[in-house]
Each structure stands twice: as structure tokens, then as C-alpha cells.
Amino acid sequence: MKIHARGHENVRATHAKTLEITGDQDITPRATCVIGVGAAFDGQELALLRGPVAVRLSAGPHVATGTAVVNPLHAVTDRLVLRRSDHASPDTFAVRSTLVASALDPEFVAALADPANEVTLTLTEAGPRQPLVLVNRRDQPEPQGRPGLLWRAADASVDLDASRVPDDARTALAEGGxxxxxxxGSLEGVSQAAGAWLAEAAGLGARFEVLGDATGAVPALLAAGLPVAPVIQLGRVDRRALAGSPCADLLRSASVPVVFRAPGADLGVLGEVLAGSFGERRIAVPDGRPDLGHGASWMPLPEAVETFEGDDESVFVLAPQERAAWNVDLRPLIPLLVEQGVTARTLSTVLRPFGISRRDLYDALGDGPKK
Known part of the structure; x- marks a missing residue:
């Protein structure tokens, strides 16, 4: 998309951390990040941009380019800011910008200071999109703001109560839509077909936004490829709570996933809590991409402890021990699920976090390698 503005005699373009275009008609010399005035912003077009974007700024014969990542918390106002850092205020359209005001050469700045020149900022999605699944309850109003714009412009829709998922929903996933x-009602009651489709979406790297969910637990479970029940939810905890009762006992012995919100640095206490099983446990962690919704990836718990060292809180999903996964023997049910139309691929995705490998799955189906 293109945003058109014009130059202004007070453009200085000396700010080393941001670049801004404003809808205001006038600025003072103190606005050192502003490079264009009088802009009009299309809220819908801006809301639909996601992920990495290529940035192109032009005025007269001058052109500068860079890259940035769309801020998922962006709200359309009368200004648009590209920011070098990860600071994601609502008026920041994109973070991690390689193009800031001070990067422009003197001739370019002179062109931006001429009110007769048109200033054009072009934003183009530059990377492969992750699919995004927006989930809402039927009895709730349509979402507002950026999620609402994305909801109304969705590439496909799915009724999670229905016995069939439309083909265009799978196409949308494949194309990052x-x-x-x-x-x-609750996502515990979705149809079998919808549950399999949600797991399939997670396997394709989809992000999940559950509208009205205040804890982040449900989208974290969906992004991890898990059903929302049975699980144990610890809520918001810290190092002390994780190490004490009853959390520590549940983390050690639960035969279902445990989901909790905690500072990343506090994961280290799990080494003491889980003792001998620490090195064998797996955990779903946020994928770290600044985009709307929750994305997750699975990794060994020791690796997660090394990766998450800060005080920022995230939602984590700890898988049960591998030996606990078969406390209730699911293997006789697997052929029956396949007969009902659940694919082996979907079963593999859903059961993997429980320590059930693809080989275990095919052994249960009687298709394991013959010796």
C-alpha cells in the first residue's frame, strides 16, 4: 500500500530511532522524526498488513528503502511511526525498522523540506505469512479494532460446531491467510472435524487469537496443537509458586499438559522441581514473532531455560512425561479414530507433545516396520 504526504519546510530528519509521517498540516523544527505532513491513512489497508514489510520512501528523484515488522498492537491514528526498537506503542505501525529519519542523506532531507514535493511511503508484505485463526463465540459481538477488520476481511470461515470443515479453510491455511x-460455547465442545482441523492448523504454524480470552492459555494450547482439555491451568505464577505446593507436585506428576504464565527467567526453577526428568521434558513456548495472535513452537525444556532469560511474562505449555502419556492406554482407540476419518497425520500432531512418537502411532495402527 502507498501513503501519500508532502514535504514541509521544518523537516529536519535527524531522529536516530524513528521515522514518522503525520496527518497534521504543520510541524515545528522539534519534530525531528517527521518526514512528511498532510497524510491520510486507510485504516483497513493498514490493519490487513502483517509480518515483515519492505519499506520504500520517495520524494522527487530520491528513494530510500528498508525493512520492518508490523506491530500487532498498532492502532490507526493521525500519525504513522516506524521504530528501530521493539517498543510497540499503539501509534507505532512497525518495529525493527532499518529505515529511520537520520539514515536519509542531506539531499533527500532537502527534498523532504520542500512543500512542493510529494512524499510517498510504500509498504509491501515481504515475508511468508503465518496463517491466523481468529476464534470467537457465537453469542459474542463481532470484534472491534484491528482484530475486527481482519475478522470481516477473513479469507475463510469455519463453524467449529459443524461436522465438516470447508475446503477454503484449508486453502487459507496453506496460503497463510x-x-x-x-x-x-467452550472449545472443549467443538466437533471432531473441527478439533482435527485446529490441530492441523497448528501443525502448519498457525497463530491463534481467541477473542475475549484474558489469560492467553487457550490460544497457547491451540498453537501448541493441543485440545483445550484435559489440561491443568496454573494461571499466573512466579519462581516461588512453581517451586512450592501444589504447583511443583502437579508439574512432576501430571499426565496431561500443564499451562501457566510466568517470567521467562523463572523457568530455571523447573530444573530443581523436575529433577531427573528435567532433561526429558518438552515445553511449548511463544515463537517470538511480533504478530497478532499466539504462535508456539516445541523445544526441550533445558533449551527453553537457556532461551528465555528475561523478566517478560509468557504463556508456556509443559508436556507430561513420556511414560505418563500412556497411563491411560490410548492405542486401542487409534484405529477407531482413523476409521472415523481422523488422519494419521493429525493424530501424530496431536499426540506428539505427549511423548507419543510417529513410530508409536504406526505401531498402534499395525503399520510399524516389520522385523
């Missing part, structure tokens, strides 16, 4: 999914 947006899917609006609606359920009548």
Missing part, C-alpha cells in the same frame, strides 16, 4: 472460526 486469515480464518474466522466461531463456536457456540
Amino acid at each position: 486469515v480464518v474466522a472460526a466461531v463456536a457456540s
